[in-house]
Amino acid sequence: MAITEDEARKVAHLARIAVKDADLPALAQELNGILHFMEQLNEVDVEGVEPMTGVEPMRLKRRQDVVTDGEMQDLILKNAPDAREGFFAVPKVVE
Amino acid sequence: MTDLNRLTIAGARDGLRKGDFTSAELTEACLDAIEQAGALNAYCHKTPEKAREMAAAADSRIAAGDAPAMCGIPLGIKDLFCTRDVPSQAASRILEGFLPPYESTVTQNLWDAGAVMLGKLSMDEFAMGSSNESACYGPVVNPWKVDDRQLTPGGSSGGSAAAVAADLCLAATGTDTGGSIRQPAAFTGTVGLKPTYGRVSRWGVIAFASSLDQAGPMTKTVRDAAIMLGAMASVDPKDSTSAERPIPDYEAALTGDIRGRRIGIPREYRMDGMSDEIDALWNKAAEMLRDAGAEVVDVSLPHTKYALPAYYVIAPAEASSNLARYDGVRYGHRARLEAGDGVVEMYERSRAEGFGPEVQRRVMIGTYVLSAGFYDAYYNRARKVRALIKRDFDQVFADGIDAILTPATPSAAFGLGEMSGKDPVEMYLNDVFTVTVNLAGLPGISVPVGLDRQGLPLGMQLIGRPWDEGNLLNLAQSLESAAGFTAKPSRWW
Numbered sequence: 032m033a034i035t036e037d038e039a040r041k042v043a044h045l046a047r048i049a050v051k052d053a054d055l056p057a058l059a060q061e062l063n064g065i066l067h068f069m070e071q072l073n074e075v076d077v078e079g080v081e082p083m084t085g086v087e088p089m090r091l092k093r094r095q096d097v098v099t100d101g102e103m104q105d106l107i108l109k110n111a112p113d114a115r116e117g118f119f120a121v122p123k124v125v126e
Numbered sequence: 127m128t129d130l131n132r133l134t135i136a137g138a139r140d141g142l143r144k145g146d147f148t149s150a151e152l153t154e155a156c157l158d159a160i161e162q163a164g165a166l167n168a169y170c171h172k173t174p175e176k177a178r179e180m181a182a183a184a185d186s187r188i189a190a191g192d193a194p195a196m197c198g199i200p201l202g203i204k205d206l207f208c209t210r211d212v213p214s215q216a217a218s219r220i221l222e223g224f225l226p227p228y229e230s231t232v233t234q235n236l237w238d239a240g241a242v243m244l245g246k247l248s249m250d251e252f253a254m255g256s257s258n259e260s261a262c263y264g265p266v267v268n269p270w271k272v273d274d275r276q277l278t279p280g281g282s283s284g285g286s287a288a289a290v291a292a293d294l295c296l297a298a299t300g301t302d303t304g305g306s307i308r309q310p311a312a313f314t315g316t317v318g319l320k321p322t323y324g325r326v327s328r329w330g331v332i333a334f335a336s337s338l339d340q341a342g343p344m345t346k347t348v349r350d351a352a353i354m355l356g357a358m359a360s361v362d363p364k365d366s367t368s369a370e371r372p373i374p375d376y377e378a379a380l381t382g383d384i385r386g387r388r389i390g391i392p393r394e395y396r397m398d399g400m401s402d403e404i405d406a407l408w409n410k411a412a413e414m415l416r417d418a419g420a421e422v423v424d425v426s427l428p429h430t431k432y433a434l435p436a437y438y439v440i441a442p443a444e445a446s447s448n449l450a451r452y453d454g455v456r457y458g459h460r461a462r463l464e465a466g467d468g469v470v471e472m473y474e475r476s477r478a479e480g481f482g483p484e485v486q487r488r489v490m491i492g493t494y495v496l497s498a499g500f501y502d503a504y505y506n507r508a509r510k511v512r513a514l515i516k517r518d519f520d521q522v523f524a525d526g527i528d529a530i531l532t533p534a535t536p537s538a539a540f541g542l543g544e545m546s547g548k549d550p551v552e553m554y555l556n557d558v559f560t561v562t563v564n565l566a567g568l569p570g571i572s573v574p575v576g577l578d579r580q581g582l583p584l585g586m587q588l589i590g591r592p593w594d595e596g597n598l599l600n601l602a603q604s605l606e607s608a609a610g611f612t613a614k615p616s617r618w619w
Contacts, residue, residue: 034494046446046493047453048486049474058490061550065491068551069435072507075514082509083516085337085367086323086567087592092366106227110457119455124469 034059034066130155131293135199135350138296142188142198149188149198152296153181153242156200160244160294165619168279168289170205170263171213172245180242187240195377196357197240202247202295204286207233207341208330209243216332217261218251220480221458230330231362232299232341239357244295247285251482252449253306253334256556257545258284260484268314268539269615272580275541280310280556286344287314291615297345297354301331303338304437305535305560308572311344312534312585315574315613317606318344319351319599322592323567324369326355327362335444336367338437338564348573348603352376355595371593379596384604385419387597390527394430395559397536403578404533411575411586412531414608415601425527427518430562432511437561438554439495439508445485446492452480487550516566523591529601532559534572534585559587569595571602574611583613 034042039059043050050058108114113121130152133141141147157174177200184198208214208226215221229237237243251260257278258266266284268277269292279288283300287310290298300307302320311318319342326341333339343354356376362368391412396405412422454460454476461475481489495504522530536558545553563570569592572585586605590598 042490042494042497044474045497046486046490047450047470047473047477048481048489049471049478061487062491062494064549064551065438065487066494066504068554069439069495069504069508071435072432072439072504072511075429075432075507075511077507077510077514080510080513082506083513084509086516087367087369089369092363092370094363103227107456109227110224112454112458112460121455122463122467122469122472 034062131159131296133296134346135196135296135353136347138199139195143193149181149184149242150178152198153177153200153244156244156295159292163292163294163619166267166269166288166292166294167264168247168266168285168292168294169202169245170217170248170285173212173243176212177242177244180237184240184242194239194357195353196236198242199296200242200244201236202244202286202289202298203233204283204299204301205246205249206253206301206332207299208332209233209246213246214332216252217249217263218480218482218485219262219459220452220477224457226330228330231327231360231364232331232358235360236357241357247289247298249285250282252332252445252485253282253301253303254445254484254488255281256305256309256553257281257542259542259546260482262482265542267542269619270314270539270582271615271618272582277539278313278542280313280539282306283310283318283344287311287316287318290314290316290344290346292619297343297350299341299358300344301339301341302564303334303441304564305557307342307344308560308570308585308587309535309556311572312574312583313539315583315611316344316346317348317351317571317573317602318342319355319571319595320563320569321355321359321595322569324367325593325595326359327365327368329362329364333448335441336448337444338441348599348606349377349380351571352380352599374596376596376599379600380603381600382604384415384601387420387528387601388526389415389420389422390425390522390530391422392425392427392430392530392532394427395532397558401537404536404584407576407584408531408533408586411605411609414605415531418604418608420601423527425522425530427522427562429511429514429518433515433562433565434554434558436508436511436515437557437565439504440512442488442492443496443505444492446489446496449485449489452477484550512565515562519566519568528591529598530589532587532589534559534587538578538580538582538584563589568592569598571598573602573606573609575605575609576611577613
């Protein structure tokens with residue numbers, strides 16, 4: 032499978048990373064190199080093998096469904112590039 | 127007493143308890159060494175005032191007779207660990223200015239044990255790299271130098287490795303997703319341990335690939351790794367993958383007796399084109415273990431060849447998901463917006479400006495392999511291959527093998543800039559001996575065993591059974607003492 036410029040543009044958009052049109056050919060070429068390397072995996076017979084989810088066959092821990100922490104709005108907003116009136120502020124989302 | 131910064135953790139612990147010197151003096155010696163080592167670029171954020179306060183508190187504790195092993199020991203902390211009110215930015219522009227309002231479990235455990243923080247150590251951006259050249263602070267320089275070239279300390283925990291090798295701390299924390307503790311340890315003549323997945327909490331460690339990431343100690347000796355692992359490890363309700371297992375006394379496991387242990391030599395690790403020096407050192411290390419009473423046997427790990435491509439599907443897939451949180455909204459860098467720009471432009475430009483090229487590359491590869499139509503072909507296939515890689519190890523251990531001996535890296539440290547402009551896949555080959563261990567969730571340790579013809583350190587890797595760090599450390603110490611590696615970089619900085 033080879034990634035075209037158009038597909039590279041689509042991947043960049045899905046990843047929410049701005050890429051200039053002029054940089055798309057180089058990006059597509061780079062991604063193709065890496066994908067080519069991955070294609071070795073097609074040599075492996077994986078018939079009947081379950082995809083591994085974790086290294087330890089353990090059930091994820093559960094906890095009581097209760098509030099354990101909170102009341103720290105200031106701390107949560109402290110690192111925001113733009114916070115106003117107790118909220119994160121972003122450009123207009125809905126017209 | 128001079129040169130206190132050159133002490134090991136064990137040596138400093140004993141001296142502090144006897145009252146030969148104070149943690150304040152020990153800390154001052156490290157701070158001086160750091161000030162003189164600007165050329166190495168290992169520390170990205172220094173915290174001398176905090177260090178002095180913590181050292182004074184440790185001295186009171188020691189005087190009161192309440193002194194755990196790590197009490198008063200000055201450490202460097204990889205920039206990937208969140209430390210309260212101290213910059214923690216994973217060597218990325220996107221986290222510039224971020225001051226965590228909380229402390230990672232690992233660092234909290236270390237401070238609770240009385241350890242002293244000297245500052246934060248540089249690394250490859252988001253722990254993605256093998257040379258430390260992707261750090262937003264500029265590359266760290268290896269204290270080892272044999273000619274005009276400046277060498278890489280390895281990556282991603284390159285700042286940690288360089289700081290330990292140059293005595294800019296007594297030990298450092300590292301993290302290892304595909305070899306990021308063991309490869310830099312090998313490049314700098316130091317010891318690096320990646321524990322079993324789940325042994326050490328990931329809470330508060332900036333995530334790269336959650337099913338592979340594991341923090342561990344980077345130290346001057348195997349004994350120090352045992353002491354420090356004991357302080358880092360804990361059962362943590364804040365990390366759902368933290369194992370509910372008691373933490374043994376790892377130092378007590380260092381009995382020096384390895385008689386009857388069975389060491390496997392995996393034939394698939396003997397790669398085409400491997401340097402004869404590495405090959406010879408590998409044989410020599412096997413002989414050392416045999417001479418100490420271990421039995422050395424050939425074993426087979428048939429899916430080894432596929433570990434690297436499987437890793438470079440799984441790790442970027444998880445990274446693309448983990449790094450989705452950097453959106454310019456809650457913390458970190460936000461691009462300057464122009465009139466009419468909406469929220470999508472804000473995301474796309476913030477991420478383009480904030481992430482370096484290797485991080486962008488991996489996020490996009492991860493996005494691609496997880497996208498509709500390719501999920502089965504790449505991601506699910508890689509996870510199946512991962513299951514087969516783990517099965518290879520399970521079978522070897524079921525056959526009675528206690529640990530596996532391999533080289534840690536395919537070469538000694540290379541020059542900074544030597545890999546730039548090359549195919550990214552070439553840099554990935556650095557991880558060829560180490561990624562299998564992360565994929566299978568096993569503990570692995572790199573021990574310095576010798577110098578190559580140029581005079582640069584080379585390391586050997588021992589891979590242990592899951593949760594068997596005690597025996598692994600005991601074997602590693604046997605190898606360490608047989609190799610008698612005492613070389614230090616001569617000071618040029």
